[in-house]
Amino acid sequence: MAVFTRDGELTWRRRDRREALQRWMASFAFVTLLLLCWQVIAERTLWDFVLDAPAQGADLVGRMIPPDLPYLQRLWRPLWDTFNMATLGTLIAIVFATPLAFLAARNTTPRFPLIRPIALLIIVASRSINSLIWALLLVLILGPGVLAGVIAIALRSIGFIGKLLYEAIEEIDTRSVEAITATGASPGQLRAYAVVPQIMPAFAGISVYRWDINIREATVLGLVGAGGLGLELMASVNTLAWGRVSTLFLLILATVLISEWVSARLRAAVT
């Protein structure tokens, strides 16, 4: 903010001269870096392949048409597996993430050293690994199948739900917390009456949103052997059965649309 005099009149600009210059330099440096990166990428691209891409793409799409619709008959079971992986994984994650969030939130963590850092570490560890990687590891440990998928999804979702939920807990209105404290409530009652009602909308929203994400993630977990639609997708790609691949794409699209619709309705219901 800069207030100065020009022609004997008091005037104001958003930034003074030095600040404006600094910002301009920063923008210039950023654009230069962008252009440099672009150049490096361009040098390392095999342009013959890229120029060929439209023809290749059209060819692939051509082979995908028409979709192999009778194949749908064999997909209901994997679809059910996918749905179950997402739903069970989300439920397990909720069970673990909720207490974790209370331990991680600054205003509800017990007055005991180390508990909060440990809770935060668990959340970060869970979040830092994609569920596909979790599945890859779990398939090695547990063998291929739906169980590996369920646990992979749960492990990834604990961090997601835990983080968003503890942020919601930290943002609650402290006035009702104070009022409930003043009635002589115990710490447990304080959480049940002053914290839980306030985070219910966030809790429902976060859980349903994660379930919605998990439906999408569950469709790919089969690629590493964790069961569900992904397994069929991999099999179809490997056997170059492009009609089946497009059928799978359509089914996944429909599933995601439905889950999105359901989650929107559920979130609207809890306000």
Next chain:
Amino acid sequence: MLEIEGLSKHYPGTAAAALDNVSLQLEGGEIIALIGPSGAGKSTLIRCINRLVEPTAGRIVLAGEELTALRARELRRARRRIGMVFQEFALVERLSVMENLLSGRLGYVGLWRSVLRRFPQSDITRAFELLERVGLEGYADRRADTLSGGQRQRVGIARALMQAPELLLVDEPTASLDPRTARQIMRLIHELCTEHKLPAIINLHDVPLAMRFCPRIIGLRGGRIVFDGPVKQLDTTVLTQIYGDEDWASMAGEQADDDAQDDVASGAAVVDRGRAP
């Protein structure tokens, strides 16, 4: 009834004390208004009594029990005996009116009963009685966030009375309300305290309102008590002592005018003469 001796509070990182050696005594059934400029320590003082704010020094004794010496569990037990009403109502917005009232009984029921909302019938009966008393009959199942400001403050008052308290702490009960509702709420608090012979300490910004409903006034300035006496001693000299220089006569005059218009029925006191209600 309530004795406060040498109460001080320093917030860490601030130079001046929020409360500096405050002593006062409250007899049973007495209604005190705590007045003073913003930042005088009014809120801190009443929050020290139920230890929502931890005092730095001093003693607070309620009916023979030294509140300042209590440990967590005993403190919770002592808090049950002290009802509190808040400036911005501090209801749990997403709970029903009944649940908000019953939360006043939390100190008396176990965790599971309170989580499952299985309160004793006597508590529920009392809640219905209080709802009727504060004029909210039929509102039990309304969610708190659907109520107006005045209605919410009535719920806040009923919640405090659910505790069957021995002392009522009231923090700026009217600051978020329009003048008419403010007056109604103050009248309600005054009536309820008189009915239950309940001593109360009421923080008030609004001096005419304090003079009208509270027989005893305590003036706080810069964390110290600068006036403590019956309302009739509160004149312009004292007001200047509490708040600093201001043309009190003309202000009080205006206030008296709209008092007379607004409240003919209850035989309004002429405020600039400082008569109790």
